[in-house]
Amino acid sequence: MALMPKRVKHRKSQRGRIKGSATRGNKVVFGDFGLQALQGGWVKAQTIEAGRVAAQQYIRGEGRLYVRMFPHRSITSTPLETRMGKGKGEPEAWVATVKPGTIMYELGGVTEEQAKVCFARLAHKMPIRVRFIRRRPA
Amino acid sequence: MADTLNATVRENLGSRNSRRLRNTSQIPAVLYGHGQESVSLSIPESEILAVIRHGAKLVDVTGAVKDSALIQQVQWDALGSDVLHLDLLRVSKDEAVTITVAVHLRGEAPGTKEGGVLDHARHEIELECRADSIPEPLEITVNELHVGQSITVGQLELPDGVTLLTDPDLVLVQCVEAAVEADDEDEVPGVGGVEPEVIGRKTEEDEGEE
Numbered sequence: 001m002a003l004m005p006k007r008v009k010h011r012k013s014q015r016g017r018i019k020g021s022a023t024r025g026n027k028v029v030f031g032d033f034g035l036q037a038l039q040g041g042w043v044k045a046q047t048i049e050a051g052r053v054a055a056q057q058y059i060r061g062e063g064r065l066y067v068r069m070f071p072h073r074s075i076t077s078t079p080l081e082t083r084m085g086k087g088k089g090e091p092e093a094w095v096a097t098v099k100p101g102t103i104m105y106e107l108g109g110v111t112e113e114q115a116k117v118c119f120a121r122l123a124h125k126m127p128i129r130v131r132f133i134r135r136r137p138a
Numbered sequence: 139m140a141d142t143l144n145a146t147v148r149e150n151l152g153s154r155n156s157r158r159l160r161n162t163s164q165i166p167a168v169l170y171g172h173g174q175e176s177v178s179l180s181i182p183e184s185e186i187l188a189v190i191r192h193g194a195k196l197v198d199v200t201g202a203v204k205d206s207a208l209i210q211q212v213q214w215d216a217l218g219s220d221v222l223h224l225d226l227l228r229v230s231k232d233e234a235v236t237i238t239v240a241v242h243l244r245g246e247a248p249g250t251k252e253g254g255v256l257d258h259a260r261h262e263i264e265l266e267c268r269a270d271s272i273p274e275p276l277e278i279t280v281n282e283l284h285v286g287q288s289i290t291v292g293q294l295e296l297p298d299g300v301t302l303l304t305d306p307d308l309v310l311v312q313c314v315e316a317a318v319e320a321d322d323e324d325e326v327p328g329v330g331g332v333e334p335e336v337i338g339r340k341t342e343e344d345e346g347e348e
Contacts, residue, residue: 005334007337011333021216022216027218036217036218061316064257100217101217108257109256109258136214136218138240138261138275
């Protein structure tokens with residue numbers, strides 16, 4: 001099942017704006033390599049899951065994949081052929097808000113070549129531009 | 139031999155001047171410590187990137203100021219591509235310093251062929267040593283690591299004259315059983331699916347009790 005929060009304070013949220021770059025979650029912390037967002041955007045829970053599956057199928061239990069984003073925000077939509085008004089629609093999907101610089105996934109225990117191929121497969125699923133990065137030296 | 143940074147004293151301070159400086163491939167830096175006055179410097183970006191690439195901790199500052207210094211902090215931009223600022227701490231070569239050293243894994247753990255996954259829990263450790271004998275990144279061999287086994291920080295072989303500051307009982311690397319993760323996407327949340335509990339909202343059962 002795709003990711004979603006267990007408990008929320010509010011079922012629906014306003015759209016908001018994605019301003020600035022990520023100042024947190026912008027370093028490779030757990031693994032050796034990472035996939036970094038170069039654009040801001042919303043990544044759906046299904047997309048996060050699709051990326052995880054694509055990476056997991058490639059590494060096949062050899063390395064360890066870390067998913068560094070979580071869909072905290074609900075997206076609402078009104079059904080088709082509905083008249084205007086009658087309030088905000090019902091939650092339809094859950095998304096992670098991603099700022100430029102956010103590390104979306106990390107990979108450890110594999111070689112750099114394997115990590116590059118793995119993230120290339122994963123990057124195809126992402127709705128925003130991403131890039132491959134290494135852990136910063138201590 | 140320590141890497142060298144050719145520094146010039148920076149007269150124009152402030153964020154606007156620092157930004158202009160970065161546009162000329164110079165990086166603003168500051169040198170402080172030993173009870174002396176701090177000096178604002180500018181250093182060529184290429185030299186700083188070379189020092190970072192070599193993993194050097196102790197550098198010789200030459201040019202306008204001559205001193206040996208420890209790289210205390212490197213500030214990066216949000217994307218981690220450009221260095222924004224460098225903090226240098228004056229040290230004498232026989233002084234004890236606290237540093238963070240990377241730990242690299244070597245070899246192949248047999249546990250990974252037994253269905254396990256290698257978990258490199260701690261990539262860096264903290265050490266105390268003389269400024270002129272800062273060790274290279276440490277290496278640890280995992281050739282005898284089976285599923286369920288671990289190597290702690292205390293099992294690391296440290297060079298002479300180096301004191302470990304990190305808790306020696308902390309796990310450095312372990313071989314854990316691979317978690318079975320479902321590859322199918324069976325249920326879509328939202329329409330027709332389950333929704334999360336809303337904090338503070340009374341459920342029908344609660345209302346019935348009242």
